Amino acid sequence: MRITTQAMTSRILADLQASQTRLATLQSQVSTGRRISQASDDPLGTADALRQRADMAGIARDQQSVSDAGNWVSATDSALSQVTDVMHRVKELTVQGANGATTTAGRAAIAAEIGQLIESVKSSANAKVGDSYIFGGTATTAPPYTAGASDAYAGDNGTIARSIGPGVSVPVNTTGAQVFGSGGGDGKLLDTLRNIQAHLSANNVNALGTTDLQALDANLDAVTSVQAGVGATQNRLDAAASRLTDAATTVAKANDSTESADLAASLMHLSAQSTAYQAALKSASSIMQPSLLDFLH
Template sequence: MRITQSMMTSSMMSGLQGNYRRLDKYQEQMMTQRRINRPSDDPVGVASALQYRGQITATTQFEQNAEDADSWLKYGDTVMTEVTQIIQKLSELAVQGGTDTVPADARENIAAEVDQLFQQLVSLGNSQFKGKYIFNGERTDERPFPDDPTQTAYALDNGEVRYQVGAGITVSVNTLGEKVFGAYGDASGIFAVVDNFKKALLADDTAGIQSAIPSLQKNLETTITSQAEMGGKQNRLEFTLNRLGDLNINYMDLQSKVEDADISKVIIDLKTSESVYQASLDTMARIIRPSLLDFLR
């Protein structure tokens, strides 16, 4: 087959265009610093990158959930610390007021202080974290305790407030109000114990005052146990947050390896492509020039 000038020119133009496309690709990578700028650049790489992006999105959400859960627990821990301190103060007042030598008027003064502490306990029982009541189970939008829980009936929810912190992994953050403060009508609950303690003080009932001491101690132990459980959850969340952070770093590194350009390599490829493209132009110019002269003759 006879190779014509036109065929040679067409072949060289095709090669020149290919060299230009490679040059353009490396120039774009240099400008965007990304190896993949469109799906056609690397279909398999795009699929992997999308997978990593999805994992990063999910892990980031799990991190946010874990941080929210940790914040809830930290707030709950603060509330429980205050409850503990109040019960300890009440125990001290019970010991003080239960002494036989304490006169009735002194017990009335103690009763007034006990009443203030009672109101503080009710307020703590109605504590809210970001607008959500923390001691009413899943009914976080409903106030759990009335102003006087010993006189007005109330019904607490026993559901769990959970945050998803991993694929199929959730953590419960709430402490049940019934466990800490007692259900309505529960004579051993802290509200009933404190109310009876106050009544005994006002009645100048030494035996009644002294009977409050072991009841308060039992409630104190319950509160401390609940607070310790919160601490255990916080420790597990701290581990979870560290693990999620490591996972996200790993996913972002994998995504970067797929999507981002190796700049040092791109610089070399760009310079090589520029040289090849320029050489192609020079070669084509040398071939076309004589052909044009032949035509003019």
């Protein structure tokens, strides 16, 4: 079968074009450090890379959620610690007021200090994370308590949860009604503090030394119990953060293995392909050079 010069030329040009394509691919791998630049480079690898990127994005969202939850829980713990300190001070003052040696004027002064401590408790109850009030339930845009004589709770009993993994969420909030109450004889902290203040003003030594101290101790136990639950939530968040960090590292390594080029191997292949391309050019030039005049000679 006769092979024409045109057929030979077309074949040589096609081979050179293919060699140039391989050379360009290797040059891209070396310069970018990536094995896959487009889906056609490795369809299966591209599918794996897309799945891994989706996994990394999901892990990043969960990490941000855990971080936000940690801020919320940390602020709650800090506020409850402040309240606990106030309660210990109130207990000291209540014991002092229940002492028969304390004068009426002395109890009045203690009642005034209790009033200031009540406002301090309300200030802690209005703690915020960013623009959100942490003790208001899902009503996070307005303070759950107002300064002054009213101890009404303006929040709700809704639960705020944060995702810590696929299909897993953790409640992070504590409602003010649960800890501080709404006043009005509910026996919670604010109601107890108001009773102590009233009994100091009325010189009711018997109530101060019995029911008031008992109610204060009960509320102190309740706050301590809530704070223990907050600590348990923090431990769970810490464990989730550690797990997500490990998962992110694992997926990132897998993605790097899928998408990144082996630089040493790419350099070796690039050198070999470059040599092959130069040889092909020389070969093509010698084959395509003869013309009719060369044959006539």
